[in-house]
Amino acid sequence: MKVLHINAGLENGGGLSHIIGLLSHLPEDDVELLTFADGPVAKAAKDKGIKVKILGKNSRYDFSLLKVLAKYINDGNFDLVHTHGARANLFISLIKRKIKARWIITVHSDPRLDFMNRGMLGRIFTNLNVKSLKKSDGIFAVTNNFKEILLALGLPDSKIKVIYNGIAFSKKAPQLQEHKNFEIVIVGRLHPIKGHAVLLEAFQAANMTSAHLTIIGDGELKSELQADVKKLGLDNQVLFTGLLTQDEINLRYLKTDLAVLSSFSESFPLVLLEAANFAIPVIATDVGDMRQLIPNSSYGWIVPTHNVKAMSLALEEAYGKWQSGDLKKTGFALETHAKKYFSIDRLCKTTMDGYRYFLSK
Structure with missing residues (x-):
């Protein structure tokens, strides 16, 4: 079975981690990655020794790629094309009748919200996706939540399989570093x-006298959030790091007491599995299938x-457990549960089972 994974190549975050994590653990003779641009995804793939083809186009919607893409898929005799992301989905949809391979999509996020706050253009892209x-x-x-959304959008049940994210957990428990304050990371x-x-707002309202919040990431709201920090009087308690590599994030986790996810919509966030790998307890909003974790x-x-x-209130409760020394018990329980149900081996097995299922239809 030969599978070509396709992504636009310009994203960071959970989508990148999912693709690279999966491809680095599937049989290397069976999988290949193609990106439209020489960006973060291609670089991460190269670093892991994954075979990657870069078409070399940075324009987001350069439709001159379509003919080249169809030829590459057919000449490569791929059994399956597996796309990740709206642009990759659109491009394959336009050449589907010209390729021999079956086509699988991983839905990493709520397709109704991928282009939120982008006006008419966002609505057009949403409909196309x-x-x-x-x-x-x-x-x-x-x-499973995303499956329900897809069903509501009119897709048939027989066409959808739920496959939870997974990561490669450490075999040995990381040695956390001593630190003075209650350290929170998002x-x-x-x-x-x-x-x-x-x-x-919740951090400012919580009664935590020695707490620090580190915000890792970058994006369109940076200036607005920095202004919020000043307005709330949190300058000495909140740190913006910008984008960090996974190795840099892991170093942060070594001196972190609590991870937070405050999203209004999510898939199954790899960042929480990464926190669990360090036995760091989490506060998460009730999104996706969070109750599975x-x-x-x-x-x-x-x-x-x-x-x-x-x-x-959740922050205050976690802070109280930290003060009493009980918070680590919550982290260890999360780590044990996550390793059992959300390992990379489990992700690979369910993915291969899914491939065989759709090839047989």
């Missing part, structure tokens, strides 16, 4: 859907979206 999803031969949804692009503004309060906290008070 939904039409692309309907043309595919099969879909991997990374949460990792993600600075985008309205990530809910950073709610977290900042945090089944009850022994494993962490789940709070409603957009709810400053609920987030603030």
